[in-house]
Amino acid sequence: MSNTMTAKEYFLKLVGASICGLPLPVCPEDVDLKKLYSLCVRNSVQNILCLAAENGAVTFPDEIFKKLKQSRLVCGFRESAQADEVNFVRKTFTENKIPFMLLKGSHLKALYPQADMRFMVDMDILVHEEDMQKGKEIILSRGFIQEMDNGKDIVLIKKPVLTIELHKMLFVEEYFMHDYFLNVWEKAEGCGEYEYKMSYNDLYVYTLAHLAEHYTTAGACFRPMMDLFLLKKHKSDELDFNYIEEQFEVIGIGKFAKNIMTLCDKIFTDEELDENLLLMENYIVFGPPVENAEAAAVAALSDESKATGIFKTLFPDFKHMSLRYPILKKLPFLLPLFWVIRAVTYTFSKNDLVKTKREQMKNYDKESVEKMKEIFEKSGL
DSSP states (O other): OOSOOOHHHHHHHHHHHHHTTOOOOOOOTTSOHHHHHHHHHHTTOHHHHHHHHHTTSOOOOHHHHHHHHHHHHHHHHHHHHHHHHHHHHHHHHHHTTOOEEEOTHHHHGGGSSSGGGGOOSSEEEEEOGGGHHHHHHHHHTTTOEEEEEOSSEEEEEETTTEEEEEESOSSOTTSTTTGGGGGHHHHOEEOSSSEEEOOHHHHHHHHHHHHHHHHHTTOOOSHHHHHHHHHHHHHGGGOOHHHHHHHHHHHTOHHHHHHHHHHHHHHTTTOOOOHHHHHHHHHHHHOOSSSSHHHHHHHHTTTTOHHHHHHHHHSOOHHHHHHHSGGGGTOGGGHHHHHHHHHHHHHTOOOHHHHHHHHHTTOOOHHHHHHHHHHHHHHTO
């Protein structure tokens, strides 16, 4: 190993070795330990860094090491409490005949050499819209309190460390990927009397789509890259990449998805990255290189103007409208009517996420928008 290494380079080597169950690389003396710690916190892999410190691969000042130990202790407590809540949900939702689906980390953490390498900050549970109220009441009876209802999900918390997000949909209605995932229940596989899960093909699609959502709203981090890499590593026999790539084309993120999959293949094997993939790697690991990034991201994806962005939000193309309103497949001439319905719903919506997006369209500077636009174009968006 070279004696000269940046914090990012060591971060990638450490994470790659950890999730593959390989010997941990020793941290060179010239790596900036504060930057390394910050990168791990930003990308939610503190436990991996703590394990490396405990195994002697990294030697931190006491102040940082204590933070890592405390973080891992909290994660361990939360993991235990989450396991109890999962058992409670399985039992009570089944007794009340509520179909449900545990999302994301609940299934992905099993792919890691140690489950706590992939800790969950919250528990995500998908139910049908008509079961939201009953599901919420059951969770409230467990001592949770409602923190937020944003129209897409209800956030319930139990202090000091538990959060449950009860979802009725996977993406907010106004987001372009929402329509594709409307049939998630039709594709789901039963794994209990009332419990369902995604197939590994659809879990891969959803994991990358969820990464794309955060990427386009300036909130991407490295952990989904780990999830995608391990899905392919451990479930390759069950993954049909012809199907997967077709779904990305239907969603409208085919080029971006291809870039992310290529980056996943190369990033953990020390292969050299071209300019665009390196840009994507830096964007994911470090975050956006601009101020007011979320607002700039919204504007950057709106093509040339605010007006264009608003128009695209209100009037998506036929492919996406027909997913949201299936009747259009039989009666395509009704498209203008459903555009009007969508526009009215969006304009007068009280949904917090929609109101936030409307405000974001007003707040950005041109230089930041141009930078974000360049990043998105080179990323395939």
